[in-house]
Amino acid sequence: xxxxxxxxxxxxxxxxxxxxxxxxxxxxxxxxxxxxxxxxxxxxxxxxxxxxxxxxxxxxxxxxxxxxxxxxxxxxxxxxxxxxxxxxxxxxxxxxxxxxxxxxxxxxxxxxxxxxxxxxxxxxxxxxxxxxxxxxxxxxxxxxxxxxxxxxxxxxxxxxxxxxxxxxxxxxxxxxxxxxxxxx
Ligand SMILES: [Fe+2]
Ligand SMILES: [Fe+2]
Numbered sequence: 001x002x003x004x005x006x007x008x009x010x011x012x013x014x015x016x017x018x019x020x021x022x023x024x025x026x027x028x029x030x031x032x033x034x035x036x037x038x039x040x041x042x043x044x045x046x047x048x049x050x051x052x053x054x055x056x057x058x059x060x061x062x063x064x065x066x067x068x069x070x071x072x073x074x075x076x077x078x079x080x081x082x083x084x085x086x087x088x089x090x091x092x093x094x095x096x097x098x099x100x101x102x103x104x105x106x107x108x109x110x111x112x113x114x115x116x117x118x119x120x121x122x123x124x125x126x127x128x129x130x131x132x133x134x135x136x137x138x139x140x141x142x143x144x145x146x147x148x149x150x151x152x153x154x155x156x157x158x159x160x161x162x163x164x165x166x167x168x169x170x171x172x173x174x175x176x177x178x179x180x181x182x183x184x
Contacts, residue, residue: 031091035093035134036093036138038092040077042097047064047070051063055113056179063120083153084150095130096130102123102126103120103127106123115180121171128161129165132158135154135161142154
């Protein structure tokens, strides 16, 4: 059986596959799903404030559109939990709480206008990147566990998060960052 060289070099620390490994991975998978559904629900509550505080019309629209997408992502996760026969109750996600707190302080420290908009984009992109990392892992876990339908649903959300991130970058490059710099 062929193995990559860098796997072999770590053989002293290698965790041997046990019969319970799949069970352990499934448990981790469910835990991380509970984390992300909490995070998405927290976002549904937080995004309207972000949109209200944005000045640039295209940024406001982008956030409002992503709010609708996020609401649908919560529904998609509920479906994932149903398919897995698990409760969709979330577990507090400290990472998302921290990211949202950071977004809050940007609103406190800035006045309405291009600089605040740049701050909102910055906070939003950190959130999107957290989601991209989370869903990337979840898709991989679902595939390893043979949960193909679940993997497909999570992949749809992953694609949406990547689109949201790209949209934010576009908004930043095309208007806001330049205006923010000119305000100096
Ligand atoms: Fe999301
Ligand atoms: Fe998102």
